[in-house]
Amino acid sequence: MDPVEKFETGLRAVRAEYREALEGAADEQSLRAANARLVGPNGRLTQLMKGMREVPADRRRELGRAANALKAEIAQLFEGRLEAIARAALEAELTGPALDPTLPGRQVPPGHLHAITRVKHELLDIFTSLGFEVADAPEADTHERCFDMLAFPPDHPATDMQDTFFLTHTDEGDPVTTLLRTHTSTVQIREMSRRPPPLAIVSAGAVFRRDDDRTHSPMFHQLEGFLVDEEVSFTHLQGVLRVFLERLFGADIEVRFRPSYFPFVEPGAEVDVRRPGGEWMEILGCGMIHAQVFENVGYDPEKVRGFAFGLGIDRIAMVKYGIPNIKLLFDNDVRFLASF
Ligand code: FA5
Secondary structure (H helix, E strand, C coil): CCHHHHHHHHHHHHHHHHHHHHHCCCCHHHHHHHHHHHHCCCCHHHHHHHHHHHCCHHHHHHHHHHHHHHHHHHHHHHHHHHHHHHHHHHHHHHHCCCCCCCCCCCCCCCCCCCHHHHHHHHHHHHHHHCCCEECCCCCEEEHHHHCHHHCCCCCCHHHCHHHCCECCCCCCCCCCCEEECCCCCHHHHHHHHHCCCCEEEEEEEEEECCCCECCECCEEEEEEEEEEECCCCHHHHHHHHHHHHHHHHCCCCEEEEEEECCCCEEEEEEEEEECCCCCCEEEEEEEEECHHHHHHHCCCCCCCEEEEEEEEHHHHHHHHHCCCCHHHHCCCCHHHHCCC
16 A cells, blocks of 8 residues: 555554543553554554655655644543543542441451560469569670580580570680570579679570470570579479479479479489379479589689579470460461461
8 A cells, every 4th residue: 555545544543542442441551552552662653653754755745744734632531531530539528328337347457465474474483473683685695605605525525516696706615706596594694703602583585596396496485583692402493493394384394393404503313294194394404503604703612502493485485375386386377376
């Protein structure tokens, strides 16, 4: 077809149809789509104008003008329709059915504290009622306070890279190397170093180790307790722990002390508990504070005695709520967490 004729036919067709296309669009989305089919990058008029090159030079000006005039008409109608649609939508909203305030609202389920936090508060309450004071301490601490001052020998396996998340990379045994504390016993060093006996302190928080199985998590929680005075015996330790465990679990909890070794106590023990018919669960380590530790913090080991214990808060939550796998506590599945 002759390019001029082709152009004129195309222009006539667009002119004949654009009004209906734009006026027929009932909402903004279809209006924009109809507009794009006319003057968008692949629109009919746009395509037509691209063919202008083939029109002989003497007709180009005239036809170009006609095409531009049509484009302006389309733009004007489009803007007008856009405004009309917006106005109609607003009108419909204002005159439509009123908001019904009697419909029930959307329920926002109330949350509650995590099982670990609840158990932690419960433990702190019991110990404060027994006269212990609560201390706070950081989760990152030095090699010195986590191991050396607690009388770990330099090559003790617990200080190994295997067990510990180090934060700085100096020599492994360097006392000022910082790490995520592997236990809350750091609080013994912190508190005894800054004040004289007598003292009775508890402190709870997160600790970190390279551990990972059904009863071991790499991040877990401990509560440290220690009491230092002139006359303190292992019997005091046992008495405090028994009172504590019976208040926590009820009088029918079975408690078992097993001799154990920790470098910072002598003698040392571990305690397991069992609900009648249930399985034994190791929940804490304890013992009489070692003379070497007293020396390290500047106490006279001839004059003071003390006991200390470190208990696993997550393990206590497991026994208390019958949780079979420690991971469940940290998976953050609301269906599980909401059941306590
Ligand atoms: C200690 O951490 C000693 N600091 C406890 C202590 C304090 C002893 C004061 C003497 C005097 P142990 O590594 O056994 O000990 O950990 C204590 C308790 O933390 C364990 O009995 C257990 O209940 C809990 N526990 C240990 N490792 C994990 C773990 N990976 N995940 C969850 N709980 C753990």
